[in-house]
Amino acid sequence: MPRLVMKFGGTSVANVDRIRNVAAHVAREVAAGYEVAVVVSAMSGKTNELVAWVKDADALYAETEYDAVVASGEQVTSGLLAIALNKAGIRARSWQGWQIPIHTSDAHGSARIEGIDPTNLDAGFARGEVAVIAGFQGVHAETGRIATLGRGGSDTSAVAIAAAIGAERCDIYTDVDGVYTTDPRVVPKAKRMERVTFEEMLEMASLGAKVLQVRSVELAMIHRVPTTVRSSFDPPDAARPGTLICDEDQIVEQQTITGIAFSKDEAQITLRSVKDSPGIAAAIFGPLADANINVDMIIQTVSGDTGSGGTATTDMTFTVPAADYQRARAVLDAQREIIRFGQIEGATDVVKVSAIGVGMRSHAGVAAKAFRALAEKGINIRAITTSEIKFSVLIDAAYTELAVRTLHSLYGLDQA
Amino acid sequence: MPRLVMKFGGTSVANVDRIRNVAAHVAREVAAGYEVAVVVSAMSGKTNELVAWVKDADALYAETEYDAVVASGEQVTSGLLAIALNKAGIRARSWQGWQIPIHTSDAHGSARIEGIDPTNLDAGFARGEVAVIAGFQGVHAETGRIATLGRGGSDTSAVAIAAAIGAERCDIYTDVDGVYTTDPRVVPKAKRMERVTFEEMLEMASLGAKVLQVRSVELAMIHRVPTTVRSSFDPPDAARPGTLICDEDQIVEQQTITGIAFSKDEAQITLRSVKDSPGIAAAIFGPLADANINVDMIIQTVSGDTGSGGTATTDMTFTVPAADYQRARAVLDAQREIIRFGQIEGATDVVKVSAIGVGMRSHAGVAAKAFRALAEKGINIRAITTSEIKFSVLIDAAYTELAVRTLHSLYGLDQA
Numbered sequence: 158m159p160r161l162v163m164k165f166g167g168t169s170v171a172n173v174d175r176i177r178n179v180a181a182h183v184a185r186e187v188a189a190g191y192e193v194a195v196v197v198s199a200m201s202g203k204t205n206e207l208v209a210w211v212k213d214a215d216a217l218y219a220e221t222e223y224d225a226v227v228a229s230g231e232q233v234t235s236g237l238l239a240i241a242l243n244k245a246g247i248r249a250r251s252w253q254g255w256q257i258p259i260h261t262s263d264a265h266g267s268a269r270i271e272g273i274d275p276t277n278l279d280a281g282f283a284r285g286e287v288a289v290i291a292g293f294q295g296v297h298a299e300t301g302r303i304a305t306l307g308r309g310g311s312d313t314s315a316v317a318i319a320a321a322i323g324a325e326r327c328d329i330y331t332d333v334d335g336v337y338t339t340d341p342r343v344v345p346k347a348k349r350m351e352r353v354t355f356e357e358m359l360e361m362a363s364l365g366a367k368v369l370q371v372r373s374v375e376l377a378m379i380h381r382v383p384t385t386v387r388s389s390f391d392p393p394d395a396a397r398p399g400t401l402i403c404d405e406d407q408i409v410e411q412q413t414i415t416g417i418a419f420s421k422d423e424a425q426i427t428l429r430s431v432k433d434s435p436g437i438a439a440a441i442f443g444p445l446a447d448a449n450i451n452v453d454m455i456i457q458t459v460s461g462d463t464g465s466g467g468t469a470t471t472d473m474t475f476t477v478p479a480a481d482y483q484r485a486r487a488v489l490d491a492q493r494e495i496i497r498f499g500q501i502e503g504a505t506d507v508v509k510v511s512a513i514g515v516g517m518r519s520h521a522g523v524a525a526k527a528f529r530a531l532a533e534k535g536i537n538i539r540a541i542t543t544s545e546i547k548f549s550v551l552i553d554a555a556y557t558e559l560a561v562r563t564l565h566s567l568y569g570l571d572q573a
Numbered sequence: 574m575p576r577l578v579m580k581f582g583g584t585s586v587a588n589v590d591r592i593r594n595v596a597a598h599v600a601r602e603v604a605a606g607y608e609v610a611v612v613v614s615a616m617s618g619k620t621n622e623l624v625a626w627v628k629d630a631d632a633l634y635a636e637t638e639y640d641a642v643v644a645s646g647e648q649v650t651s652g653l654l655a656i657a658l659n660k661a662g663i664r665a666r667s668w669q670g671w672q673i674p675i676h677t678s679d680a681h682g683s684a685r686i687e688g689i690d691p692t693n694l695d696a697g698f699a700r701g702e703v704a705v706i707a708g709f710q711g712v713h714a715e716t717g718r719i720a721t722l723g724r725g726g727s728d729t730s731a732v733a734i735a736a737a738i739g740a741e742r743c744d745i746y747t748d749v750d751g752v753y754t755t756d757p758r759v760v761p762k763a764k765r766m767e768r769v770t771f772e773e774m775l776e777m778a779s780l781g782a783k784v785l786q787v788r789s790v791e792l793a794m795i796h797r798v799p800t801t802v803r804s805s806f807d808p809p810d811a812a813r814p815g816t817l818i819c820d821e822d823q824i825v826e827q828q829t830i831t832g833i834a835f836s837k838d839e840a841q842i843t844l845r846s847v848k849d850s851p852g853i854a855a856a857i858f859g860p861l862a863d864a865n866i867n868v869d870m871i872i873q874t875v876s877g878d879t880g881s882g883g884t885a886t887t888d889m890t891f892t893v894p895a896a897d898y899q900r901a902r903a904v905l906d907a908q909r910e911i912i913r914f915g916q917i918e919g920a921t922d923v924v925k926v927s928a929i930g931v932g933m934r935s936h937a938g939v940a941a942k943a944f945r946a947l948a949e950k951g952i953n954i955r956a957i958t959t960s961e962i963k964f965s966v967l968i969d970a971a972y973t974e975l976a977v978r979t980l981h982s983l984y985g986l987d988q989a
Contacts, residue, residue: 173629207649213589214653215660222659225667226652229645233623236642237630243638244631251641255671256717301672 160282160324161191164292164315167201168332169389170234173241180241181393182330183287187247194278194288194322195249196315197238199230204308220265224294224305228254231291231311239289249287252278254303259295259314261304268304269372270295270313273321282322290318312373320380327382328399329369330389335400336361336368338570339417343561346571350400350415355381357415357513358402360547364511365420369402377402405515413516413523414568417561420509423453424482425539425551426475428489430499433471440496441473441489448488450481454509454540454551470499474540476551479505507539508557511549512564524548530567536560576698576740577607580708580731583617584748585805586650589657596657597809598746599703603663610694610704610738612731613654615646620724636681640710640721644670647707647727655705665703668694670719675711675730677720684720685788686711686729689737698738706734728789736796743798744815745785746805751816752777752784754986755833759977762987766816766831771797773831773929774818776963780927781836785818793818821931829932829939830984833977836925839869840898841955841967842891844905846915849887856912857889857905864904866897870925870956870967886915890956892967895921923955924973927965928980940964946983952976 235251242249261268292311319327355378387399651667658665677684708727735743771794803815
């Protein structure tokens with residue numbers, strides 16, 4: 158029999174009524190002939206409650222104990238859904254990560270899945286049982302301790318399980334009905350996509366679209382697991398298919414640009430009058446990397462000025478996650494004697510707007526068109542990065558909506 | 574180093590502040606030189622919340638899934654207490670039942686502990702760690718599923734762990750400061766006992782005193798684990814010792830009667846004009862046993878009447894748990910053709926009052942004195958049972974307070 162993984166997030170299992178609704182969605186797929194594994198998150202709000210208790214007990218908590226506490230949220234949902242399925246006449250049992258087992262690294266709080274043994278799940282399917290799996294967690298083999306995958310980790314659990322059991326598809330049920338060309342709250346004309354490639358979805362998730370955890374898209378891409386994003390709020394007997402994330406060759410009409418993403422989680426730092434000597438980039442970015450701060454966009458402008466020693470100086474502009482802004486400045490200040498910059502400036506009221514599409518690979522001038530359109534609207538571009546299938550611009554946060562709407566129209570994404 | 578088990582119930586870990594208080598109690602014992610295992614219940618109210626969700630999902634839930642859901646409550650507390658202990662500078666880690674492992678039977682919802690492997694806990698003690706153990710649960714070895722011990726099961730977990738690790742003592746911290754000669758809400762003159770024997774405590778717990786789970790006292794008696802009941806609401810630096818449950822030879826001044834217990838959880842059934850033929854007791858009590866209904870007090874009165882066939886008839890009176898009253902009547906009605914009784918009568922407004930004391934073994938006439946005292950107060954005794962160290966009378970519920978106070982005074986238990 159073909160297999161299917163269905164994943165339900167926190168709002169989809171927020172209370173017992175919603176869990177009954179999930180059971181009805183599962184019943185539909187069982188009736189359609191699938192062997193089903195369901196992956197569940199904690200009831201919405203529960204993880205936040207548990208995290209608050211942990212932080213109250215000690216702001217500098219041990220990650221191992223954080224994991225023991227917060228993993229309980231998914232445990233509760235898995236048992237309740239198994240009960241609701243049994244009530245609906247469907248054989249089901251709950252599985253905790255350690256029972257399957259799902260082996261993880263020992264990076265507690267943000268562990269990586271290292272392997273899933275499908276033997277126990279296979280035996281359950283052979284008994285005609287739906288497997289209801291607590292998402293977001295596994296067990297570290299050597300210590301036997303519960304490890305969680307980090308916030309949103311249930312998406313990753315679902316895709317990894319789909320790969321391990323050879324599922325035909327992984328359906329991620331959530332409170333939206335698919336992936337949109339951009340955030341519909343910003344652009345009311347945003348369209349739901351029928352299909353999007355793994356590569357595009359990965360860029361969109363990385364660049365600020367919050368619909369899926371980045372790691373889950375990576376895994377889906379690596380293991381070629383067709384994955385959908387669809388709504389658990391559709392009636393179970395009239396559920397729409399949502400958005401399919403799939404291989405490029407499964408998409409007939411490929412557009413140049415498929416989506417516009419934006420992220421407000423950016424801060425800009427500029428170092429003025431940096432002595433432009435060999436190794437200067439390493440002197441700046443080495444210490445930031447050591448402090449676990451991810452540097453994204455980097456622009457180096459040769460200013461043409463010469464310093465007192467006669468060497469040329471340059472301005473260095475780059476972005477860091479907004480949460481790391483103050484820490485990054487402190488790291489750089491501590492290195493001032495080594496880097497020898499004139500001044501440090503920064504801005505947190507910036508936003509990164511990105512356009513994504515595999516069609517960029519075969520079309521020249523896609524980005525140039527955008528720069529022109531933004532300039533015409535009077536939007537100043539502070540920095541640019543590009544890759545094979547996306548480009549990003551850093552602009553003042555005040556222009557976010559204007560920029561996103563401009564690009565959305567420019568690439569023909571507005572709903573008819 | 575000597576070892577100590579400390580158990581904290583739901584009100585003792587009701588919130589993070591109370592958990593910090595528990596950490597302070599643990600710190601005191603660590604400073605006193607003990608290797609400590611702490612057993613915790615769920616935060617008060619949590620188990621009820623989880624059980625309500627389970628019943629909402631399906632009143633006829635699978636016990637295996639009930640266990641998966643409700644065991645999460647203790648998991649949360651164990652992690653939070655480990656964090657609070659670390660914060661207080663004490664090395665600690667949480668242990669779930671399956672991690673130790675604590676092996677149980679597969680009677681999910683009311684499993685029995687079958688064995689505790691102390692290897693992992695020993696290693697933790699060797700590392701200088703306090704073991705913080707989720708109470709109320711273990712794992713069934715063959716299925717690998719979480720099994721819970723039934724309500725109040727954390728007491729049993731604590732005593733079983735104390736036996737397994739060779740603890741010097743098991744301290745049960747609760748919201749009262751010890752075991753009283755009777756319920757202080759009924760008899761304000763009730764005294765806290767300094768010491769009580771295992772046998773007496775077992776009878777008291779079985780006969781209605783709710784301070785400890787019966788199974789935990791059984792285990793303490795079998796394994797001779799000195800166990801105390803004491804208050805977590807005492808200041809950690811001025812904690813009183815509570816009541817010690819111990820061997821008889823550790824109690825110097827043994828009283829005849831040490832405590833008065835009562836249970837309202839009783840119902841009386843009387844079968845009138847039962848044909849008094851051989852095997853009649855089996856015909857009545859066999860079907861009740863098959864239906865898992867515990868029959869307690871039994872009185873058979875030969876009435877002297879003869880039925881139409883010339884055989885003597887008798888009245889049979891016995892008690893069953895109040896919760897099983899309707900079911901017991903239905904079972905008997907279904908057997909009417911076989912038992913051939915004239916009438917069935919019943920009463921639920923009855924109470925069983927018991928006096929317990931190992932001194933009864935060496936003193937004659939202890940119970941007779943009570944019957945006289947109750948008669949003088951005009952209290953009608955419906956049934957009597959006695960054993961080596963206790964006697965019980967079944968009376969009208971309206972006389973509960975009067976009877977308990979009368980016996981409490983009679984045996985010299987009133988506080989000076």
